[in-house]
Amino acid sequence: xxxxxxxxxxxxxxxxxxxxxxxxxxxxxxxxxxxxxxxxxxxxxxxxxxxxxxxxxxxxxxxxxxxxxxxxxxxxxxxxxxxxxxxxxxxxxxxxxxxxxxxxxxxxxxxxxxxxxxxxxxxxxxxxxxxxxxxxxxxxxxxxxxxxxxxxxxxxxxxxxxxxxxxxxxxxxxxxxxxxxxxxxxxxxxxxxxxxxxxxxxxxxxxxxxxxxxxxxxxxxxxxxxxxxxxxxxxxxxxxxxxxxxxxxxxxxxxxxxxxxxxxxxxxxxxxxxxxxxxxxxxxxxxxxxxxxxxxxxxxxxxxxxxxxxxxxxxxxxxxxxxxxxxxxxxxxxxxxxxxxxxxxxxxxxxxxxxxxx
Numbered sequence: 001x002x003x004x005x006x007x008x009x010x011x012x013x014x015x016x017x018x019x020x021x022x023x024x025x026x027x028x029x030x031x032x033x034x035x036x037x038x039x040x041x042x043x044x045x046x047x048x049x050x051x052x053x054x055x056x057x058x059x060x061x062x063x064x065x066x067x068x069x070x071x072x073x074x075x076x077x078x079x080x081x082x083x084x085x086x087x088x089x090x091x092x093x094x095x096x097x098x099x100x101x102x103x104x105x106x107x108x109x110x111x112x113x114x115x116x117x118x119x120x121x122x123x124x125x126x127x128x129x130x131x132x133x134x135x136x137x138x139x140x141x142x143x144x145x146x147x148x149x150x151x152x153x154x155x156x157x158x159x160x161x162x163x164x165x166x167x168x169x170x171x172x173x174x175x176x177x178x179x180x181x182x183x184x185x186x187x188x189x190x191x192x193x194x195x196x197x198x199x200x201x202x203x204x205x206x207x208x209x210x211x212x213x214x215x216x217x218x219x220x221x222x223x224x225x226x227x228x229x230x231x232x233x234x235x236x237x238x239x240x241x242x243x244x245x246x247x248x249x250x251x252x253x254x255x256x257x258x259x260x261x262x263x264x265x266x267x268x269x270x271x272x273x274x275x276x277x278x279x280x281x282x283x284x285x286x287x288x289x290x291x292x293x294x295x296x297x298x299x300x301x302x303x304x305x306x307x308x309x310x311x312x313x314x315x316x317x318x319x320x321x322x323x324x325x326x327x328x329x330x331x332x333x334x335x336x337x338x339x340x341x342x343x344x345x346x347x348x349x350x351x352x353x354x355x356x357x358x
Contacts, residue, residue, distance in 0.1 A: 022308045025261040028253060029269025029304070035250040036273040037280065042243035043102065051230055053223045054102035058095065059215040060244035065208025065251055073205045082198050084206065090194075091210035094187045095218065100180030108173025118148050118271075119178055123185030124263045132193060134262060143307030147268045150299030153292055188263035191255065200255040207251070261308070268307060272300050 043057065101117065121144060128134040194203040219227070230236055257266050275297040 021260055025257060025265060026269075026304060026308060028257050028260070029265065030272060030276075032250055032253055032257065032266070033270050033273045034276055035246045035253075036270055037276045038246045039243050039250070040273070040277060041280070042239040042246065045239040046236070046243075047105070049236060051226075051236060052106070053219075053226050053230075054099050055095065055215050055218045056223050056227060057102070057240065057243050058098050058247065059212065059219060060240070061247035061251065062091075062095075062208045062211035062215055064244065064248045065204050066212050067208075068248075068252075069201050069205035069208060072201050076201075080206070081202060082194065087203070087206035088210045088214075090187060090190045091207055091214050093183050093190070094207065095211055095214045097180050097183035097187055099218070100176045100183065104173045104176035104180065106173070107169040107176065117177055117181055118152075119181040120184045120188075121148060121264065121267050123182050124188055124267055127185055127189040128192070128263055132189065132262075134264075136264075139309070140264075140307050143303045143305075143309075144264070144268065146303030146306060147271050147300050148303075150271070150296040150303060153296040153299065184267075185263075188258070188266060192258040192263045195255040195258045200259070203255060204252065265304075265307065268300075268304055272297065272304075275300065 046053075046057070125136060125144070129136060191203060191207075194200075254266065257269070278297075
């Protein structure tokens with residue numbers, strides 16, 4: 001076992017390796033998982049106070065994205081590389097995915113939501129294979145299966161019998177989760193395409209802008225009375241702010257992982273959010289949990305490693321592709337500095353996304 005050019009190699013020339021890029025992807029995935037865990041705790045605090053405004057919770061996040069990344073776009077003084085209505089469609093999908101999954105908790109059990117939310121993973125695999133032409137070898141599919149198996153083990157070993165309650169309308173709740181999971185998959189795959197083929201800052205700016213507009217319209221229709229009935233004390237405001245800040249960091253970091261490893265790796269990494277929630281319960285609230293939680297956490301960790309483990313040939317190809325993307329971004333920046341909006345030629349079914357130079 002030796003280290004060469006920043007790659008930890010094991011075996012001969014056809015062996016497997018863990019590069020810095022892969023390790024960064026694993027670490028970033030767990031950072032995102034912790035952010036999702038924190039949003040879950042913020043939502044639970046709001047729920048305990050009888051506050052049910054899922055769209056309003058996400059609204060400030062979209063505003064922050066629009067202000068921060070929109071400011072960068074204005075500073076660049078560059079036109080959009082993709083047509084605006086594609087970002088609008090992506091924003092609608094993203095807003096409604098958040099809404100449906102949060103809404104499902106009113107009708108079905110936490111266990112059902114956790115289990116059915118895994119439907120995002122096969123949807124992402126199918127969509128990336130169909131539209132982004134992502135290749136999945138048996139080793140990666142094995143990693144996916146182990147990750148999902150670990151989460152299923154957590155769900156069915158839950159020590160809280162109340163979590164397995166059916167809910168007020170379980171069928172309706174389950175349908176909401178399935179619908180939200182499919183929308184999450186579409187959103188993740190769409191973001192992966194924009195990150196790898198267009199521009200990360202443009203994606204965040206436009207997603208924030210249109211997400212804020214769509215959320216504001218939905219709030220005015222569905223949640224106006226709920227917001228008027230809330231007593232805005234510090235106990236109600238702080239969870240709202242905490243949720244928004246965590247979501248802003250999450251949305252800002254997701255494109256980095258999508259660029260490195262793709263939407264499937266993102267969703268597999270987020271499976272550990274439930275395990276991190278258990279760890280927090282143990283150390284913050286001194287709660288005891290079943291030992292199977294730790295077995296499940298280990299299973300997900302092993303699945304992530306198997307999915308991320310690459311042959312040296314795959315690693316070299318990945319570095320070449322990443323270098324090509326960086327060269328393209330540098331070329332666009334150089335053209336922008338010269339006051340020219342470039343014409344970006346894209347091959348494949350998505351070339352229509354990119355605006356031609358007028």
